[in-house]
Amino acid sequence: MKSLLVLIPLAPLFGSLLAGLLGKTIGRTGAHLATILGVAIALMASLFVANEVFSHGFHFNEALYTWITIGSLPMQVGFLIDPLTATMMVVVTFVSLMVHIYTIGYMHEDPGYQRFFSYIALFTFAMLMLVMSNNFLQLFFGWEAVGLVSYLLIGFWFTRPTAIYANLKAFLVNRVGDFGFLLGIGLVLAHFGSLDYQTVFNAAPSHINDTIELFAGSPWSLMTVTCILLFIGAMGKSAQMPLHVWLPDSMEGPTPISALIHAATMVTAGIFMVSRMSPLFELSPTARSFVLIIGATTALLMAFLGIIQYDIKRVVAYSTLSQLGYMTVALGVSAYPVAIFHLATHAFFKALLFLGAGSVIHAMHHEQDMRHMGGLRKHLPITYWTAVVGSLALAGIPPFAGFYSKDAIIEAVQASHAFGSSYALFAVMAGVFITAFYSFRMLFMTFHGKERMDHHTKEHLHESPWVITLPLVMLAIPSFFAGFMGIEPLLFSDYFGQSIYLAPDGPMSVLREEWHGLIQFTLHGMMAAPFMLAVAGIATSAYLYLLRPDIPDAIKNRMGPIYRLLENKYYFDRFNEIVFAGGARSLGGGLWRVGDQTFIDGGMVHGSAALVARASSVIRRVQTGFLYNYAFMMIFGVFALLTIWLFKA
Helix, strand or coil: CHHHHHHHHHHHHHHHHHHHHCHHHHHHHHHHHHHHHHHHHHHHHHHHHHHHHHHHCCCEEEEEEEEEEECCEEEEEEEEECHHHHHHHHHHHHHHHHHHHHHHHHCCCCCCHHHHHHHHHHHHHHHHHHHHECEHHHHHHHHHHHHHHHHHHHCCCCCCHHHHHHHHHHHHHHHHHHHHHHHHHHHHHHHHCCCEHHHHHHHHHHHCCCEEEEECCEEEEHHHHHHHHHHHHHHHHCCCCCCCCHHHHHHHCCHHHHHHHHCCCHHHHHHHHHHHCHHHHCCCHHHHHHHHHHHHHHHHHHHHHHHCCCEHHHHHHHHHHHHHHHHHHHHHCCCHHHHHHHHHHHHHHHHHHHHHHHHHHHHCCCCCEHHHCCCCCCCCHHHHHHHHHHHHHHHCCCCCHHHHHHHHHHHHHHHCCCCCHHHHHHHHHHHHHHHHHHHHHHHHHHHCCCCCCCHHHHHCCCCCCHHHHHHHHHHHHHHHHHHHHHHHHHHCCCCCCCCCCCCCCCHHHHHHHHCCCHHHHHHHHHCCHHHHHHHHHHHHHHHHHHHCCCHHHHHHHHCHHHHHHHHCHHHHHHHHHHHHHHHHHHHHHHHHHHHHHHHHHHHHHHHHHHHHHHHHHHHHHHCCCCHHHHHHHHHHHHHHHHHHHHHHC
16 A cells, blocks of 8 residues: 555656656657656546545555654655545546646647646646645645746746746745745744654644743744744645735636646645644634634635636636635634535636636637627537536535535534634625626626627637547536535544544534534525525626626726726735835845945955055055165164164063
């Protein structure tokens, strides 16, 4: 079994190396076959391991390799295989395989074909190393590796200035979060003396009353500071406010990587990490409230931004931000299984929506503005119906997957008494209406109404090839079934076992007491406010974009200040540009003027040269060339030496 576990991350890595180093030798076909085979092997092995975990209680927690030993501290590579890991492995490898297959059709004309396949397979390897880790060192390795590969993928089209700006922005913003994450790991090492998960989790209760002084005379709870620092890392990776600004700009990368980053891999790393750290977070109500408020704010404010977008990929991107906020809210109220459940269902329908958007862009000759689309339903039937499935799942309409996971989050928030839970309940309830509105706004503007594309584009419209539509169909299936098939085992049984720690008096206990079966949950949900809000959102969208398309422009003109606020994304980018980027440039300019120009160039370089020149101008006055001057200097020197000798005698 150990060899099989090692094979899971190494198979995509081997495919990546083949495509990257031997891409010209094996050609395009060889590159995509090598990487797809590697990810397919990882998926098959992950399914086998998941079956062993859930059917036979298989559990694995061992170090495989010791990289270096510092004193008595071993730096190791090891795997922890439990229900949480098995779930993440299957989701990551399945979505990744669909993206790899889809890429054959989407990127077939791109000159960087082999390079792209190498990158996405390497991305899959990094994510698997992250979720399979059993220690903080390997977690950090996977954490940084997905960040590095995402930098390469977002800037894949490196001749575009916007792509270079976007990947640099993503890299820098994630470094801010990663700095907090590294500090959190440092605190764990300093106070627990180990980087092994199980050792730290076992020792955590004994440190619940420990304090540290960030400022002299001001003690802070060790667990609170550690958890908040770890969560700051999650804020960067999972794009929570205010570290969310990189994710919409990452749309500059090709659509397949948008799906891979935004669906099951990079952005969900933070959700997975906090769930894995549940034994620590459950010891700090303050940290959980911090998580809750950040998640609720992200869920609501990012949903508003989805309403005004016209770029089809950016609508889905802001939807991702909002849904990540929902998952974070679930973490904040200690409903970790609900967060992972929504992570899994969201992975399927969000990957479906991204790849569906890519199919539309492919058919429209890389046009992404929905104002230039319309009426595509009859031209792209498979893309349309899979997009309908994805939109219904995102909006939370039963029996589609998003209904069950999103309703479970709302139920958990209602059952919570944590500080900030009332605000979070308002945010997630309002988000239901807004999500349904913008998801069907995208559907109606793209596939319904009159055709708004130019004549040339219209003449060449046709359904995408099977390598694009097959992944859409394969993702539509779990987008429909995953919710009602997964809710009972994931939330209302001992599915996660010891891999997630749940407080006995938390919201999950309330949800389990109120569970009376799938049918009752569905019927109750259809009579509750969230479902009504979702239906109202869809109806409002249909009225505004099918029956009265003149009204949205009128509202836009009447709500000028609010629209400008949303159009400028709450001025976060402007603030960062002025305060952080501008401040860094000013600081750098000041250091350059004072340090480089004044001290180094003016003082050390030019100053030493000027000193030598001045000294030389004085000394050369005694170099007259007259013999009597030199004789006089010799006599004076002898006299000075004799005087010194006499005084010493």
